[in-house]
Amino acid sequence: MRARQAIYGFLLLACCVAWTAALAAGTETQAAAAGKVHSSAEAQLLAVLNLAQKGDYDSAINDLSDLIEARPNFRLAQLVYGELMVARTGRSIDPAISEKMRDQRDALLDEAKSRWAHRVSAATDGKVPDVILQLSPEYDHVVVVDLSNNRLYLFENEQGVPRLLSDFYTTIGRGGAGKQVEGDMRTPIGIYHITRYIDDNRLPEIYGVGALPVNYPNALDRLHGRTGYGIWLHGVPRTTYSRTPRASEGCVVIANDDFESIREQVTIGKTPVIMTTGLNWVSAAEVEQQRSDMLAAIESWRHSWQAIDTKSYLAYYAPSFISDKGLDKEDFAIEKKRINATKTKIEVDLSDISIMRYPGEDRMMKVMFNQAYTSNNYHAEDRKVQYWRQSDDGDWQIVLETEQD
Known part of the structure; x- marks a missing residue:
């Protein structure tokens, strides 16, 4: 009994009970049923915790010994091993440990809690994250980082719908x-894209096997006056397998093996990286309804522009609108009225439309597309990024429009 009491504090009893109940019922997470890939080291650790919860310390310790031999730098596994050894004797962890050691242990326990909570989280099979409404063919994959739960998800674009391929434990900024x-040690919330790849040979050891910088601050961040730079997705020093949940200066940090898995799937200059707090999994039908509503608003905006109905066209721009040239709504309207007065014909074709719900903002969508504009005296093809917000009366309006995000 004392052994169980000693280990339960570490194993986070509530989580363990939920997971064991699922096992007893013969169920499996639907995400696993969908073929989702986890880090093998994490899967081994979670299996050990499950054995320990059942009181099978001998098997747990033997399996953990194999994991530590393969991953000697996995500090959480080392901690679990030590506490399992103590628990098997029926003793409690020495309460007289130093404050520094206690802080380190608490940080590792937070890592264990994060990994375990994900393992027992609700199943997601048949559901999609509501941050992704539509993906154009140009995006093979999408990275979504749930900052609140220290989890990175890799999705594949399957005919415009995200399909979950894998997920990994991740570390975020010390400030949350x-x-x-600049300097607040926080990880941004927003939608970005990977700008380049920096290989191991060009980086200090703290970044591990490589880095994938993102384009923070984007146009919306700059509009809100957010500052800072150097937000990367990167690996860890080879002296450790992973870092505790809040340990970076604002970057998203994952194990080196996991980083390599993701790097092989991303496209430089293309792959979106959505950083959000919490991930809401909904039915495909719910996303389809939201997607249809958003596409209808975009089409009405396009049609009014093409019809040279300047009044209707400008109604799609919010009173707070700012253009990429820095024009507010009033100056933008003057400019558009002047230009449209010279037009006898306008054709606007949109292609490769992607729609994503913008995290951290109230009722906002980020829309990206290729635009071909032809009039009686001008032709241009551009890449457009628009930020749409839904007003209190339910109408969608553009608050920011840019060609370079």
């Missing part, structure tokens, strides 16, 4: 989520 100013 929601970057505002």
Whole structure:
């Protein structure tokens, strides 16, 4: 009994009970049924925790010994091993440990809690994250980082719908989520894209096997006055397998093996990276309804522009609208009225439309598409990024429009 009491504090009893109940019922997470890939080291650790919860310390310790031999730098596994050894004797962890050691242990326990909570989380099979409404063919994959739960998801674009391929434990900034100013040690909330790949040979050891920088601050961040730079997705020093949940200066950090898995799937200059707090999994039908509503608004905006109905066209721009040239709604309207007065014909074709719900903002969508504009005296093809917000009366309006995000 004392052994169980000693280990339950570490194993986070509530989580363990939920997972064991699922096992007893002969169920499996639907995400696993969908073929989702986890880090093998994490899967081994979770299996050990399950054995320990059942009181099978000998098997747990033997399996953990194999894991530590393969991953000697996995500090959480080392901690679990030590506490399992103590628990098997029926003793409690020495309460007289130093404050520094206690802080380190608490940080590792937070890592264990994060990994375990994900393992027992609700199943997601047949559901999709509501942050992704539509993906154009140009995006093979999408990275979504749930900052609140220290989880990175890799999705494949399957005919415009995200299909979950894999997910990994991740570390975020010491200041938490929601970057505002340089030096606040926070990880930004928003939608970005990977700008380049920096290989191991060009990086200090702290970044591990490589880095994938993202384009923070984007146009919306700059509009809100957010500052800072150097937000990367990167690996860990080879002296450790993973870092504790909040340990970076704002970057998203994952195990080196996991980083390599993701790097092989991303496209430089293309792959979106959505950083959010919490991930809402909904039915495909619910997303389809939201997607249809958004596409209808985009089409009405396009049609009014093409019809040279300047009044209707400008109604799609919010009073707070700012253009990529820095024009507010009033100056933008003057400019558009002047231009449209010279037009006898306008054709606007949109292609490769992607729609994503913008995290951290109230009722906002980020829309990206290729635009071909032809009039009686001008032709241009551009890449457009628009930020749409739904008003209190339910109408969608553009608050920011840019060609370079």
